[in-house]
Amino acid sequence: MNARLTFVHTLSPLHAGTGQGTGVIDLPIAREKATGLPFLPGSSLKGTLRARCSAQDCKQVFGPDTTEVQSVNNYASSAQFSDQRLLLLPIRSLVGTFAWITSPYVLRRLARDIEDAQVALPAASIPDIQTTETCAIVANASKIKIDTPQPKVYLENFELSADISAAANTSTWAEWIGKRVFPNDKGWQQMLTERMCIVHDDVFNFMIDTATEITARIKLREDSKTVQDGGLWYEEALPTETILSGIVLAMPTKTSGISVARVFEVLQGMTGKTLQFGGKATVGRGMCRMQLAV
Numbered sequence: 001m002n003a004r005l006t007f008v009h010t011l012s013p014l015h016a017g018t019g020q021g022t023g024v025i026d027l028p029i030a031r032e033k034a035t036g037l038p039f040l041p042g043s044s045l046k047g048t049l050r051a052r053c054s055a056q057d058c059k060q061v062f063g064p065d066t067t068e069v070q071s072v073n074n075y076a077s078s079a080q081f082s083d084q085r086l087l088l089l090p091i092r093s094l095v096g097t098f099a100w101i102t103s104p105y106v107l108r109r110l111a112r113d114i115e116d117a118q119v120a121l122p123a124a125s126i127p128d129i130q131t132t133e134t135c136a137i138v139a140n141a142s143k144i145k146i147d148t149p150q151p152k153v154y155l156e157n158f159e160l161s162a163d164i165s166a167a168a169n170t171s172t173w174a175e176w177i178g179k180r181v182f183p184n185d186k187g188w189q190q191m192l193t194e195r196m197c198i199v200h201d202d203v204f205n206f207m208i209d210t211a212t213e214i215t216a217r218i219k220l221r222e223d224s225k226t227v228q229d230g231g232l233w234y235e236e237a238l239p240t241e242t243i244l245s246g247i248v249l250a251m252p253t254k255t256s257g258i259s260v261a262r263v264f265e266v267l268q269g270m271t272g273k274t275l276q277f278g279g280k281a282t283v284g285r286g287m288c289r290m291q292l293a294v
Contacts, residue, residue, distance in 0.1 A: 002251065002260050003117040004267075005293040007181045008040060008084045008244040008277070012287040013213050013237035016040045016278040025214065026233040032085070037106075038208060040244055042081035044277045045290070049079075049270050060258035061266050075255040078263050084244035085109065088177070088196070089204075091211055094154035096143035099197045100243065101155065103204035104129060107173060113247050119293070124172035127163070129200045135160040136198040138174060139167035143194040153197060156211065160199065170198055180293040181243055183272075213237045237285060248292070268292050 016039070018030045029038050050062040059065070063077040087110060088100040107126045114121050127136040135153055137145055142162070145151045151162040174196040178189035199207075219231035238244075250263040271290045278286040 005117045006246045007291045009289045010242040015237040015280045015285045025236045027235040029236045038086045040084040045081045060256045075253045078252040080249040082246040084246040087245040088243040090241040091155045093144045099144045099195045101197045103201045105201045122172050122176040124169040127166035132200045136163050136166035136170045138171040213239045
């Protein structure tokens, strides 16, 4: 098996930008062109992990430093990272503090990655959310539902009816994801199950446009401590508790002289700890925990 699933859990707002924006937000986050889904570029993962790698065979995994190699002994990286795409977005909830929302389309993309990584799929179908007024949650264990004759979920300004008939499948997917995002923490696994909510694709698309974190930043004059002309701008970020997923491939070249198993062993040794991804590191952005799933 030369592919592994990767999961990134944000511990502080994550700004993976695309440079200057043309709209109201001066520094927007990166989004897929067709779907609008936010993502963390694979190059960000590779760069951070390479900088943190201290193993003897680091160069075999990530390739030689281009500043110190000759063309005769240069070779490509043995680890190929996909973009980490949005999987679960934290949304403010009337009860339970917040919910982790996803959609059937996003889960189908995850299922495709699971098959590519040759991992067993969850033993449940993906709930089909029929209307924009309904959602799927776990049944009695959910912390985000309000018990009425028809259980309700309130996310931001949305009032959704909870489809309890899909509770078993929702619980199975939540438990499967939780075990891989929080492999050694039963408490966080339970939190994810209790707060997972599957909404209609259209609702999810609306949320990813309106529920990201927008921060106003200013630059002050050194002498007067007043705002410089043009020194006010707005930055967008994925909020704390966002969860993204992707794939890493181990594709060693003959020149590198490293095995697939060793590539994953080196990567595994660098995950499960706090790493910094994206921009704005000096103001605390991008603190994340990455997991390499097995």
